[in-house]
Amino acid sequence: xxxxxxxxxxxxxxxxxxxxxxxxxxxxxxxxxxxxxxxxxxxxxxxxxxxxxxxxxxxxxxxxxxxxxxxxxxxxxxxxxxxxxxxxxxxxxxxxxxxxxxxxxxxxxxxxxxxxxxxxxxxxxxxxxxxxxxxxxxxxxxxxxxxxxxxxxxxx
Numbered sequence: 001x002x003x004x005x006x007x008x009x010x011x012x013x014x015x016x017x018x019x020x021x022x023x024x025x026x027x028x029x030x031x032x033x034x035x036x037x038x039x040x041x042x043x044x045x046x047x048x049x050x051x052x053x054x055x056x057x058x059x060x061x062x063x064x065x066x067x068x069x070x071x072x073x074x075x076x077x078x079x080x081x082x083x084x085x086x087x088x089x090x091x092x093x094x095x096x097x098x099x100x101x102x103x104x105x106x107x108x109x110x111x112x113x114x115x116x117x118x119x120x121x122x123x124x125x126x127x128x129x130x131x132x133x134x135x136x137x138x139x140x141x142x143x144x145x146x147x148x149x150x151x152x153x154x155x156x
Contacts, residue, residue, distance in 0.1 A: 002032060002065075008059075009130045020138055023138035027145060033138055038056065041105070052105065056105050060113065067098075068097060069095070069097050069118045071120075072102045073120075074120045076120065078119065080121055082147065083147060103130060103133050103137070106130070
């Protein structure tokens with residue numbers, strides 16, 4: 001099983017890259033995280049937010065592995081604790097399918113894409129920069145793994 005973070009956006013600041021690399025290297029080989037950056041569609045001229053999200057949806061769908069479990073990040077998604085995420089991680093590992101977490105662009109994710117996702121979760125009720133969401137998600141995936149291993153990283 002592979003955990004994939006598909007994020008619309010590229011050319012992140014150095015501190016985002018450093019944070020991502022830290023958590024990517026901490027994950028064990030059997031539960032590694034792969035980052036797939038998707039170039040955003042510029043909202044210019046006659047392109048509406050809906051048009052941009054639909055165009056980005058096509059780019060997102062192109063990077064989703066066959067039979068992958070799709071988890072869309074959305075402000076209206078389910079709020080999970082770290083322990084709840086670790087329980088999902090155990091289930092996903094037993095299932096064996098790749099799990100892809102999708103972070104939309106500046107306008108969010110296409111409604112049709114969200115409707116077809118296996119689950120919607122949210123990282124925070126706060127509005128966060130997209131790059132920071134990547135780092136927070138990677139950290140929470142590492143934390144979830146550490147909980148499943150009784151690793152001291154997660155302390156209650």
